[in-house]
Each structure stands twice: as C-alpha cells, then as structure tokens.
Amino acid sequence: MLLEIDNLHVTVAGNAILKGLSLQVRAGEVHAIMGPNGSGKSTLAHVLAGRDGYEVTAGTVTYLGKDLLAMSPEERAREGVFLGFQYPVEIPGVNNLYLLRAALNARRRHRGQPEIDAIQFMKIARDKARLMQMGEQFMSRGVNEGFSGGEKKRNEIFQMTMLEPQLAVLDETDSGLDIDALKVVANGVNSLRDGHRGFVLVTHYQRLLDHIVPDVVHVLAAGRIVRSGDRLLATELEARGYDWVLAPA
C-alpha cells in the first residue's frame, strides 16, 4: 500500500474538520477527491504535507509502511510526497530554479545519490519546461513572482515533474486554468504515471478527469468520505450536484 489513511480526525483552531476519514491508495492508482466547499479537502492535503496548525486528534496515516504524521514536512518531501498547492505562494527574491535544484538535491542526498550539477540540472529543467510549455522567463524569476493564477498552477506541475514524487497530492491544480493549460497540466501528470506512483487529485470539475482518468472517485463531505465509485461517479456529480449523495439514505 502506498498510502493508508485510517479514521483520521483533525481539528483546526479548535474546530473539528476531518471526522474519521479513511482512504487507501495503492501504487499506480489515481484517486480523485471531490466535495463541497469547506468540506475539508485542502485540510486533508495540508495534513498529508505536514503543515502546522492542524491537530490530529485520532487516526493514522501510513505511507510506504512508515508513520507519515511523525515526519517533518521536509522529510515527507524527501521521502517522495509532493503537494501541489491550491494557492501557491509568491516568494520574490528566491529564484525559481534555485529552489528546484535545492529541492532536488535534498531529495537525492536523502536517497544517498550524488547531487546534480548545474548543467545537468538545466538540461532536465529545459526539457520539463518545454513539456509544461513554460517560457524560460518564468523559470528564472522569483518563485511564482508575478505569475498569473494559471501560471502558478503550471509551475506547481513543473516542479512536480522535476521532483518525480512517489505520491502527489494536487489540490485544485485545475482551478483557474484555461482549456489548453488544462491539457498541458494533465500531460504533466500523465507523464509521471508509471504504474508505481500514486496521485490524489482534489478537484471540483469532472473536466480534469477526462484528461487524467482516475481509478477511484471519492466524495468528501463534512470531514468524511461519504461515497466512492469509479469515474462515472464524477460524471454523475457533475450532472446532479452533491445533494443526492449528502441526503441521508
């Protein structure tokens, strides 16, 4: 099992947000998580990445057999967990490529691999940037500095293709993308699908799932997974909304 979340309870500032969430992702699978605004999707993504301010009051998260919750955010990243942010942060003054190379080398050192040199790095970065249709000027700016909403999302996926994570949690990476950009982003994700990596895609739109075909679709509501199904569930949600899933049986 790549990721196993069991009965996770999380409170934020004293409010219970996740209330007994369970989810299993096997190697190679793509899981989509849909659900109403405020249901706890980003909370789940942040808890998986280790952001502080979230209190886990019960439950466990096991990643490749290890206790994920015991690791610092940087350890999780080096172990192969990647979070694509719903709202990527602008960090002017820290060069985009500098960050990426530092991130890549942190991961390589962690695995006992030699650091990558600047020339080799640039070659890979150029290839991946081409795949993401990102101009060189984006790469050499500060992290997300002055990027449009869509460019920030594209940069998240660019980073992901560079870091080649084992488990990628993408929080609404499709929101705010135009139709062409959506395809580019989907290509980026699909380029990493190799039967071993796992993906958790948080999305509001079935549209993304036309390009990245999920193995399982879940509905998260009021802090729990209330329904799971195949990709047809997404189509049905798109047509009928959430009411029918949320209504008591």
Add this chain to the structure above:
Amino acid sequence: MDNDNLSRAVGRLVPDGDMPAWLKTRRMQALAELSQHGLPTTAAEDWRYTDLAPVIERITTATMPRGNARVPQLPGIEAGAWAVFVDGVFRDGMSTLRDLPGIAFGAIGPDLPGAGAPADEEADGRDGRGVQALKTALLRNGIVVDVKEGARLQEPLHLAFLHTAGSVAQNQVTIRLGAGSAITVVEHHLGDEAAVATSTTTLVCGPRSHLSFIKLQGYGDSSCHLGSQHVTLGADAAAGLFHLDLGARLARNDLQVELQEPGAEVDCRGLFFADESRHLDNHTRIDHRAVRTRSRETYRGIMDGNGRGVFNGRIVVHPAAARADARLTNQNLLLSPGAEIDTKPELEIYADDVRCSHGATTGQLDRDAVFYLRSRGIPADEARRLLIASFTREILRHLPAAGLEDQIVSLLEPRLPGLAAAGAGP
C-alpha cells in the same frame, strides 16, 4: 561632573602635536562644550531609543592608540581607488586616489563645510549638540575631494575608515561634485575591536551632477559607531544613497539630504540587520527646499535575537517646494520574540500641490512561504535563511553601484548567509 570626566577623557585621546592652530582652537571649544553639555541623553526626542552609555563607557576606559596596532585589511574589491584612514588619520601612503582622473583633493581647512565648527547650528541639529562636539574634539584631520566639472568617473572612490583595537576616532571627508560630474563613493567602516568610531561625510552635489553613495557599516560586535552624512543637491542633481548597517554593538547614523534647488532628486535606501544584542539606529531627514524636487526612501530592517532597531525617517516639504514628490517607507522583519523595532516615518508639509506618502510595516517571516519551501524538501532553518535573504535581496537589487553589486553582496555573505545563492540561478 560626569561631563567633565568625559571631556577630559576625550582630551586625552588625541595627541595635539601635529595639528594646525585652527583645529586646536576648535578642539578646545568642543571639549568645553562637551564638559558643559555632555552627550545627548534619552530625554532628548531624537535620542529617545538610543542610550549612549556604552559610548561614554568606552571613551572613559580607552587609551591612546598604540603605533603598532593591527590595521584591518582593505576589502578585496578590485575596481576603483582608495582613500584610506587609520584611526581617523588620512594615510596618503596607503591611498591611491591620486590615480583617479577628474578629481583633486586636499586637507580640510577651517572654512570648509563639514570641518566641524562648534557653532555650526545645522550640524548640531543633525547630530545632537554633544555628538557634534565629540566628533570635533576627536578630529585629527580629513580630506576634501573635488570632482571636476563635467568629469564622469568610471571607477568608484572607496573611503576606508579603518580602526585598530580600542581606538576612539573621528573620520572626516568632504566631497564636492562639480556641475555635470558623476562619481560613485563607497564608504567602508571596518574594525573588529574599534571602541568608538565616528564619522562625518559631507557631500555637496553641484547642478546636474550625479552621486552614488554606499555606506557599509561592518564594525565588530563590541564597537560603537556614530556616523552622519550631509548631502546637498543643486539644480537637477541626482543622488542614489544606500546604507548597509550590519555591524557594531551600537550604531547610530544620521543622514540628512537637502534638495536645495529645482529638479533635485534623491533615492535613499537602507538595510539594517540587528541580530544578537546589536542596537542599530537610523535617523534620516530629507528637506525639500525647491520646486520639482523628488525623494524616494525605503529602509528595511531585520531584527533577530535580542537585537533592537530604531528607524526615524522625516521628510520636510518647505513652502518653496511646490510640486514636490516624496515617498517614504520602512519595512521590518522581527525574527525572534526578543527582537524589537521602533519606527516612526514622519511627513511635514508646508507647501501646496505636493505628492507625498509615508508608511511603515513590521511583520514576521511569512509562515505560508516557510511551509511552501519545506514542502519541497528544504529544511526549516534553510527555508528561514532563504526568506531572510529574499527580503534583503529585494532592496539590495537597488544598490547604486554600477558593476559592484556582486562584490558587495559577497562582502555581506558572511553576515547574511544564503544571500548570494538564493537570488542567483541554479
């Protein structure tokens, strides 16, 4: 009583053998002034947050400098010519400013601006009466540099104010820019164990001249420093000023800029980094005295450990300065619970039809940004370093030193780790 002690102690620190008569007279007057009024106390509004007790303590326990004391090395910057001062005494033999085309220089005399006359009321206002008296009492000599009319120097002029261990000394330089001339001046303040290092730099910019001026304050952790710059700008003259305030136990800088004639403009920036138990005080004052004058001022402060920062920026738009345009901001980062900043941007407007704004912000490192970096595998302390470096780079990219930026950044690297790397490419 205490003031008498202070005055006597200052008097003992300067050998008066080789001094011109006018200077001896000035010194005697300054010592008298000092014994009467002493140094400013925190009761004075301009000195409210800066207690000069450590300065007094170092002066009263200091001894005359020994001849064989180790002199700090000049920074490894290739470009430009040097005017070197050791413990406040200009050293012609160590200096290379003769190599600079387009300038002339000589010793300061009694009639020159910045020579430290005790009756200089404006200087009193700038420095506080007692500080001005202290500087005059410590004055040994100084230089005046004239940049010839129309001369546009390609190479920078470095002023090196070097201090040996335990020294108490005043550095004094006047630079006058002829009409249409241009020069870059970099002032290096160095001395790991200087006791009290003071300085007065007077910069007189003629019409249409262009001045770039950088002050690098890098004294050692036990030193005290009191510095001032007085800049006057003629018609359509422009100045870019930058203060990098990184060293010393206690440092106070007073910058005064006078936009004297129509069309004069100034861009002032500063970065102060008060970590450990450093106390760094920056007072600035910009006077708009003529029409169409323009000023931009941005200071950034970083306080860490038990560091204390003080920023007071004042802009005065005089009645004659219609259509003045002034903007002043101060942004601060507090990195630890023990760190402190007192900031006060002030605007006084006595003219009509002006565009002025001022403001200050103080905050902590952006937690979202720290998490973003950590989520990419960057360790927490490294993430903090990168963000601090990014805050400093934002302002350092405006260093008014054509071509010297990288060398200056590398001089700062030991104090601000990660600075060079973060902003560069992979």
